[in-house]
Structure formats: C-alpha cells, structure tokens
C-alpha cells in the first residue's frame with residue numbers, strides 16, 4: 001500500500017496531534033500514524049496541567065508575569081541539572097507557552113486556574129477541564145475538520161531517507177499485518193513520546209538497574225529516537241534522569257472528573273462551574289489525585305517507617321533512595337510499615353504522605369478514606385499484617401527491627417537514625433507499592449525550527465521532532481512537559497508545512 005501526503009506525523013499524543021492540527025491550519029495535507037488503537041499517548045494519561053505565562057487566565061486574575069520570569073524560575077526548578085538544559089529551546093517555550101494556551105482555547109479547551117506551584121513566583125499552572133482525555137478528543141476533532149487523516153494501529157517503523165532527504169516512512173499496519181509506504185512531500189514529524197518503556201535504551205543510556213523499572217506508559221519505546229538515530233540523527237541528554245517514582249498499587253478506579261465526557265459545550269458548562277464552585281471542591285479533587293497517584297514522602301521512613309517485601313523481609317536502608325532496591329524485590333513490590341507515633345505525625349502539616357507542592361497535601365486520614373484497599377490498620381500487629389502476603393515473616397521482621405532500635409544498631413543495613421521502632425498500637429501496613437519511570441528527558445537534537453540535527457549539527461532535510469522525542473529539555477516542575485508537547489508540536493507543524 002502506498003499513500004502520499006504533505007506532512008506525515010508519527011505519534012498521536014499531545015505533540016503529534018498539535019503538529020497535525022497546526023500543519024493542517026496552514027492548508028497542507030496531513031496524515032497522523034498512531035501505533036495504538038486510540039490517540040492520546042502519555043498526554044491522555046497525565047494529570048493534564050500546563051505551565052504557561054502571559055495567558056488570558058493570568059490576566060483575568062490580575063497576575064503579572066513575563067517570559068523572562070518563567071525562564072528564571074525554570075532554572076530554579078532544574079537545580080544542578082540546569083547545565084544540561086537547552087536554553088535556546090527554553091526561550092522558545094517561555095515565549096510561546098501563552099500563545100499555546102490561547103491556541104488551545106480557540107480549539108475549545110478550557111482550563112481551571114492558574115494554580116500556584118512554588119518556587120514559581122506567580123501562579124502558572126493551567127489545569128485542563130474536565131480531564132486529560134480532552135486533549136486527544138478536541139485535537140482530533142479539530143484535525144478531522146481540517147481533513148487530517150488518522151491511521152490508528154499504524155506503527156512508524158523506518159524513515160525513507162534517500163539522496164540526503166527524508167522522503168517519508170514505512171509504517172506497519174498492525175491490523176492488516178501489512179507494510180504501508182507513506183511519501184511526505186514536505187516533511188515527517190517524529191512525535192513518538194519518550195523512551196521510559198524501552199528496556200534497551202534505558203540499558204544503553206542509564207543502567208541495568210533502571211532498565212528493569214517499567215515505564216508508566218509501556219508504549220513509550222523511544223521508536224522516534226531510534227528511527228532518526230538510524231539515519232544519523234544526534235541525541236542529547238539521553239543519560240540525564242531523575243530517580244524513579246514510587247506509587248501505591250490501588251484497585252484501578254477512575255476519579256469522578258476522569259469520567260466526565262469531553263464534548264465542547266459540556267466543557268463550557270464545566271468551565272462555568274469551576275468559577276462558581278467553592279475552592280474546597282478542587283482541593284478535595286487534588287487530594288484524591290494524590291492519594292490515588294501520588295508518591296509517598298521519604299519522611300515516612302525518616303520518622304520511623306520500614307520497608308518490607310512480599311516475604312515480609314527488609315531489603316535496604318530505607319533512608320537511602322529505596323526506588324531501585326524496591327524494583328529488585330519479588331514482583332517489584334514493597335510495603336511500608338509503621339506505628340501510631342508515625343501515623344499521628346503524618347496526620348497534619350508539615351508531615352504529609354504525598355503532595356503536589358503548594359496545591360494539596362494528603363495525610364494518613366486521606367489515604368484511609370480514599371484508598372482503604374492499600375492501608376491496613378490493626379490494634380495488634382497480627383491484625384495489621386493480615387493482608388500482607390507473608391504475615392509471619394513480617395511479624396518476625398518487626399520484632400527484629402524493634403530489637404535493633406533497643407540496642408541502637410541496625411545490624412542488617414546500618415540504617416541511622418532508626419526511629420522509634422514499630423511498638424505502639426495501632427499498627428499500619430501500606431502497600432503494595434512499586435516503582436516506575438514517568439518521563440525520560442533525552443531526545444533528538446533539534447534547532448529552534450524543530451528540525452532534527454545530524455551528527456555534524458546540520459538539519460536533516462525533511463525531518464522534524466516535537467514533544468518528548470525532540471529537544472532533550474529538562475522541564476523540571478509540574479506542567480512544563482505538556483507545555484513543551486503542545487508548543488513544540490504546534491510550532492513544528494507550522495514549520496514543517498512550509499518546508500519544500
């Protein structure tokens with residue numbers, strides 16, 4: 001099968017869909033190939049917050065902001081990693097982030113906020129209404145209106161690179177088990193997301209330990225990176241990573257806002273509701289997101305909690321980043337065990353179990369109410385451990401740890417300080433918890449026109465990249481990844497449509 005178009009976009013997440021819509025707005029023909037049977041990628045699985053400055057939402061609230069201020073605050077979020085960041089692309093992002101929010105509004109999106117997120121000096125976090133599924137829904141709708149063709153279950157396999165130009169790509173039609181050759185008269189845009197699910201890329205650029213840890217979205221296989229690397233593209237920041245996240249594995253259930261349909265007129269109704277509903281409703285929702293998705297605070301261990309595996313055994317000094325040790329346990333699972341003294345502490349500020357800084361803080365009582373399936377409390381230790389796979393092993397471990405506390409030495413892992421032990425009822429077991437990699441940073445090296453660069457630093461003609469596939473930006477802090485996905489996609493689509 002052969003198809004011809006002007007612009008071929010590979011990957012139908014936030015960046016790819018934005019690229020497709022913006023290219024089609026320029027009047028060119030566009031095909032989007034998406035390997036899954038639905039659009040959205042990690043973008044649709046995300047919380048949905050976009051960090052941006054100079055938006056109409058900020059103006060409405062009288063917030064004075066500037067691209068320069070956002071640029072400076074990004075440096076603070078980045079900390080030591082800032083030296084790796086691509087400042088030229090950061091400038092593109094800060095200058096264009098507000099235009100991106102307005103562009104999305106023009107397509108029917110509405111946002112709640114902006115909410116504060118220290119150390120951002122002013123509120124910048126725009127939270128999509130009603131949930132992140134509206135991204136693929138409204139962007140596809142906009143694309144269809146402009147004649148964009150969406151090929152679901154079509155996986156980008158290889159770029160067609162002839163006479164020094166990218167002329168298209170070979171796709172695999174997964175349903176028909178057939179190859180499809182797509183010629184792109186103007187350009188191919190790679191928007192396949194990151195490589196958090198790719199064992200081989202994590203092994204090559206991170207370590208064997210990190211390669212073992214699954215990606216949040218297993219479809220993020222770095223295929224965009226690989227296709228471009230095969231034809232000589234340069235990559236940046238591939239080895240720059242942050243520690244993996246830990247999350248509790250709760251019975252899967254959707255939050256109420258995730259069940260709301262995304263039709264444009266309903267979005268207007270929700271947006272109106274968001275202006276008149278009391279702040280407490282949104283705080284409660286943010287709290288619920290934390291108890292079901294948030295990472296447990298390391299302070300739980302510092303204050304006396306211990307970690308055990310499914311055998312009930314401790315396996316590490318809990319005070320040193322436990323994420324990799326957790327991933328090495330049977331089934332990659334662990335449980336946090338503590339007593340009433342720790343629980344009492346973690347029932348009020350400043351001892352929270354999980355947080356979205358500045359927005360919401362979840363305490364032990366929030367977990368007991370929202371996710372009772374991952375927390376067992378007991379007046380006796382026997383009662384507290386009853387849901388653990390190996391209660392006898394766990395009781396032995398607690399006895400042994402309490403002995404270490406009494407003698408003042410952790411003979412197993414040299415942990416110090418030991419905390420007060422697990423001695424005072426009621427006792428608590430939280431879990432299972434597991435590790436995952438949410439986002440990877442490394443990407444194809446691109447210039448400020450989103451052209452992919454070859455080893456010599458010159459653009460590879462006809463090849464563009466956007467979202468987590470392009471740029472290798474650091475983007476620490478909440479909301480900047482989506483801001484980059486939509487901004488880079490929108491601008492790459494525009495640039496690619498002009499390429500002849």
Ligand SMILES: Cc1cc2nc3c(=O)[nH]c(=O)nc-3n(C[C@H](O)[C@H](O)[C@H](O)COP(=O)(O)OP(=O)(O)OC[C@H]3O[C@@H](n4cnc5c(N)ncnc54)[C@H](O)[C@@H]3O)c2cc1C
Pocket residue numbers: 010011012013014015016033034035036039040041042043044045046047048049050051154155156157191192193194216217219220221223224438439466467468469478479480481482483485
């Ligand atoms: C739990 C979680 C919550 C998050 N919340 C936020 C948040 O609130 N704010 C924020 O800024 N960031 C957030 N992030 C990060 C953010 O979601 C991602 O960085 C962003 O969505 C990446 O967008 P993208 O378009 O580059 O990739 P994606 O959205 O992952 O899209 C890539 C698409 O390409 C497809 N694809 C891959 N390979 C191929 C191929 N070979 N052929 C065809 N298609 C292919 C994939 O199936 C996918 O649909 C969150 C991440 C996680 C894990």
